Amino acid sequence: MSDFILSKAQLAQLIPGNANIDKWYEAMAKVLPQYDINSKQRVAAFVAQCGHESGGFKFLKENLNYRAESLMRVWPKHFPDLVTANKYAHKPEMIANRAYANRMGNGDEASGDGAKFCGRGLIQLTGRANQQAFAASIKRDINLMPEFLATFEGAVQSACWFWKENKLNQYADTGDILTMTKRINGGTLGLEERKTNYARALKILGA
Numbered sequence: 001m002s003d004f005i006l007s008k009a010q011l012a013q014l015i016p017g018n019a020n021i022d023k024w025y026e027a028m029a030k031v032l033p034q035y036d037i038n039s040k041q042r043v044a045a046f047v048a049q050c051g052h053e054s055g056g057f058k059f060l061k062e063n064l065n066y067r068a069e070s071l072m073r074v075w076p077k078h079f080p081d082l083v084t085a086n087k088y089a090h091k092p093e094m095i096a097n098r099a100y101a102n103r104m105g106n107g108d109e110a111s112g113d114g115a116k117f118c119g120r121g122l123i124q125l126t127g128r129a130n131q132q133a134f135a136a137s138i139k140r141d142i143n144l145m146p147e148f149l150a151t152f153e154g155a156v157q158s159a160c161w162f163w164k165e166n167k168l169n170q171y172a173d174t175g176d177i178l179t180m181t182k183r184i185n186g187g188t189l190g191l192e193e194r195k196t197n198y199a200r201a202l203k204i205l206g207a
Contacts, residue, residue: 011028
């Protein structure tokens with residue numbers, strides 16, 4: 001059986017209203033087959049999940065513009081009180097450097113790793129360790145990752161790498177959106193929307 005090839009017209013239906021269909025299609029047509037995302041079920045799941053994670057293929061960088069109250073709720077360990085939180089509120093780079101310090105392969109707060117290696121790409125790849133592993137897989141310098149992940153090809157390829165590393169094709173083959181979502185999100189945030197996106201994608205692709 002021949003591999004499924006996504007058409008540009010189908011992609012335009014999958015992510016309606018996106019101003020960069022041509023560029024997304026060029027990147028996906030090139031990269032998806034390299035990671036065996038090559039059936040209607042796999043492509044439908046990939047686009048549905050990436051679409052949710054990126055707000056319809058529009059946001060390729062983590063939004064860290066938090067209010068003080070939100071910082072205390074999301075990262076109580078790092079922003080334990082209002083005095084601390086107010087120093088960082090609405091300062092995304094400072095927030096990233098503190099919240100992501102000394103974990104995921106990052107250095108301390110002063111290193112700047114938190115901001116440099118914050119979540120980027122369609123499925124936000126976060127932390128020096130993750131971006132280093134991805135860089136190694138495509139034989140690129142880790143220091144080029146923040147810029148590369150902001151490109152159409154880099155955003156797609158990093159998502160495909162994450163997909164492969166987490167063995168998501170097997171869950172796409174069985175339509176297991178729940179397990180797939182847990183592996184991507186760490187929980188079930190947006191599960192119903194992801195399921196709706198997936199069902200719609202299957203219909204558009206004729207699966």
